[in-house]
Amino acid sequence: MNEKRTVVFNNLRQLKNRLDRLTMSELFALNPNRFDDFSIKYDDLLLDYSKNHIDKDVINAFKDLAKAINLKEKINDMFTGKKINITENRAVLHIALRNDINSSIIVDGKDIMPDVKQSLEKMEIFVNAIRNGEILSSSGEKFTDVINIGIGGSHLGPEMVTKALKPYHDGPKIHFVSNIDPSHIYDVINSLDPKKTLVLIASKTFTTIETMTNAKSAWKWMSKSVGEENAGEHFVAISTALDKIKEFGIRDDRVFGYWDWVGGRYSIWSSIGLCVILAIGMNNFREFLKGAHEMDEHFLNEPVENNMPVILGFLGIWHINICNYVTRAILPYDQRLNAFPSYIQQLDMESNGKSITSDGENVSEKTGVIVWGAAGTNSQHSFFQLLHQGSEIVPCEFMLAANEHEEGMKEHKDLLIANCLAQSQALMVGRSIQEVIRILKKRGVPHEEAIRLAPHRKFMGNRPSSTILYKKLDPKTLGKIIALYEHRVFVEGITWNLDSFDQWGVELGKELASDMLTCLDESSDSKNKDNNYGEQDASTVGLLNAIKSFQE
Numbered sequence: 001m002n003e004k005r006t007v008v009f010n011n012l013r014q015l016k017n018r019l020d021r022l023t024m025s026e027l028f029a030l031n032p033n034r035f036d037d038f039s040i041k042y043d044d045l046l047l048d049y050s051k052n053h054i055d056k057d058v059i060n061a062f063k064d065l066a067k068a069i070n071l072k073e074k075i076n077d078m079f080t081g082k083k084i085n086i087t088e089n090r091a092v093l094h095i096a097l098r099n100d101i102n103s104s105i106i107v108d109g110k111d112i113m114p115d116v117k118q119s120l121e122k123m124e125i126f127v128n129a130i131r132n133g134e135i136l137s138s139s140g141e142k143f144t145d146v147i148n149i150g151i152g153g154s155h156l157g158p159e160m161v162t163k164a165l166k167p168y169h170d171g172p173k174i175h176f177v178s179n180i181d182p183s184h185i186y187d188v189i190n191s192l193d194p195k196k197t198l199v200l201i202a203s204k205t206f207t208t209i210e211t212m213t214n215a216k217s218a219w220k221w222m223s224k225s226v227g228e229e230n231a232g233e234h235f236v237a238i239s240t241a242l243d244k245i246k247e248f249g250i251r252d253d254r255v256f257g258y259w260d261w262v263g264g265r266y267s268i269w270s271s272i273g274l275c276v277i278l279a280i281g282m283n284n285f286r287e288f289l290k291g292a293h294e295m296d297e298h299f300l301n302e303p304v305e306n307n308m309p310v311i312l313g314f315l316g317i318w319h320i321n322i323c324n325y326v327t328r329a330i331l332p333y334d335q336r337l338n339a340f341p342s343y344i345q346q347l348d349m350e351s352n353g354k355s356i357t358s359d360g361e362n363v364s365e366k367t368g369v370i371v372w373g374a375a376g377t378n379s380q381h382s383f384f385q386l387l388h389q390g391s392e393i394v395p396c397e398f399m400l401a402a403n404e405h406e407e408g409m410k411e412h413k414d415l416l417i418a419n420c421l422a423q424s425q426a427l428m429v430g431r432s433i434q435e436v437i438r439i440l441k442k443r444g445v446p447h448e449e450a451i452r453l454a455p456h457r458k459f460m461g462n463r464p465s466s467t468i469l470y471k472k473l474d475p476k477t478l479g480k481i482i483a484l485y486e487h488r489v490f491v492e493g494i495t496w497n498l499d500s501f502d503q504w505g506v507e508l509g510k511e512l513a514s515d516m517l518t519c520l521d522e523s524s525d526s527k528n529k530d531n532n533y534g535e536q537d538a539s540t541v542g543l544l545n546a547i548k549s550f551q552e
């Protein structure tokens with residue numbers, strides 16, 4: 001238990017009690033500089049966090065918190081390659097993948113940067129050759145389509161970034177298969193011509209059952225069309241487990257490795273980003289890396305009050321531990337970031353959804369906020385009801401680009417911006433009963449009816465939100481935004497003293513699924529035939545029998 005942190009938490013609780021006497025609107029009225037005081041501008045990115053229920057004393061307490069948890073040292077530990085993933089005894093160095101190539105980072109006595117450089121160069125040569133038709137398919141045709149087969153970190157990042165950067169696509173069309181559900185691969189491969197398709201098998205471990213099963217099915221599909229002996233021309237493997245790739249039979253020159261110090265959910269910067277590079281080209285990908293590197297520098301060098309990831313992280317702590325808000329909504333007013341909330345779900349919830357500290361103790365407070373969300377304005381027409389009037393307060397993060405890529409669409413863009421700003425304003429200012437009555441009466445509603453309706457139409461307001469505003473969703477800006485979220489998760493994890501870089505919580509289900517598979521195999525065990533499935537619990541036996549009867 002970190003006593004210094006407890007002292008800061010207690011102080012934050014007292015500050016919260018004091019702040020509860022004022023609404024956010026009142027705080028704005030008291031401080032004409034509130035927007036400037038509670039926003040951070042960094043290049044083409046602006047974080048406005050003035051619509052959170054905090055004041056300068058809270059920011060001062062955040063500074064104390066940074067000291068109490070030794071944040072600066074912990075950040076340095078990560079950036080210098082210390083093995084901070086303590087349950088897997090690994091360094092955590094996704095920052096190296098976007099680092100200045102001429103610097104050096106030592107892991108186990110070896111400078112890793114020359115390997116990073118080489119990996120980028122190897123990808124560049126391959127991607128250029130695919131994009132300009134130097135490498136052709138087995139039938140001598142240009143590859144028009146690429147399927148990325150992967151799941152979790154080997155899927156969510158590639159898919160989100162590919163979709164986000166659609167205006168920069170000038171390469172083959174990228175498709176994604178992740179789910180083991182046969183419908184996923186079926187629908188994708190049936191829309192494609194295998195003779196012009198390149199398949200990327202993306203898996204850090206090269207053992208993930210979903211990916212391996214989908215990869216085998218893709219191989220069969222390809223072999224059927226181009227012949228078993230030619231299928232290898234259409235396959236690429238991306239993994240850290242080079243020995244396992246050999247068993248699968250992929251040609252050596254089609255293998256792109258990376259390193260165990262890159263966590264799955266932090267791997268979009270590695271060769272896992274290959275499908276993105278195929279779509280947007282290496283120059284754009286380098287811009288993407290550059291943006292992330294700039295955010296790394298910002299995170300390393302800026303003081304607490306001017307440090308976007310630190311402020312976002314501590315606001316997260318404020319909301320979950322001090323205000324007891326257990327979820328957080330991510331609301332990109334940017335349709336191309338529709339997959340961003342799902343990406344952040346893995347990043348955040350797999351990193352900090354833990355109950356044991358790095359010292360092996362039970363955590364003493366809530367950790368791992370539940371992250372959810374979807375693109376605005378669509379979400380306004382579904383779950384915003386709860387955001388405005390529900391009994392649960394949900395801190396919201398709005399994301400908005402000032403400029404669109406599409407020409408001649410100003411009407412759309414203005415409406416998008418207006419909606420985004422209006423929603424965060426509505427969350428904050430709300431609408432009182434008296435105001436509702438006044439408005440209704442002005443519209444001609446009789447007094448008694450206005451009084452009856454008013455409670456239903458009242459908005460509590462005083463609901464927190466932050467807005468991340470950026471110039472345009474280009475590769476560099478996207479890199480910056482993703483790195484911002486990565487570091488925010490780090491800040492929260494350090495505050496809770498978690499190992500944010502392992503994910504043991506996904507293992508039990510995997511093991512049980514493999515046991516469960518034997519229950520579906522009627523030939524293997526007489527217990528299955530008797531419908532009692534050995535040691536399974538009664539609910540599982542009931543479900544297995546129901547499945548069997550539905551299949552007959």
Ligand SMILES: O=P(O)(O)OC[C@H]1O[C@H](O)[C@H](O)[C@@H](O)[C@@H]1O
Pocket residue numbers: 151152153154202203204205206207208211264265350503506
């Ligand atoms: O890349 P892979 O080794 O195939 O792993 C894919 C995913 O599966 C695991 O179960 C983890 O929960 C994820 O962190 C990982 O990204």
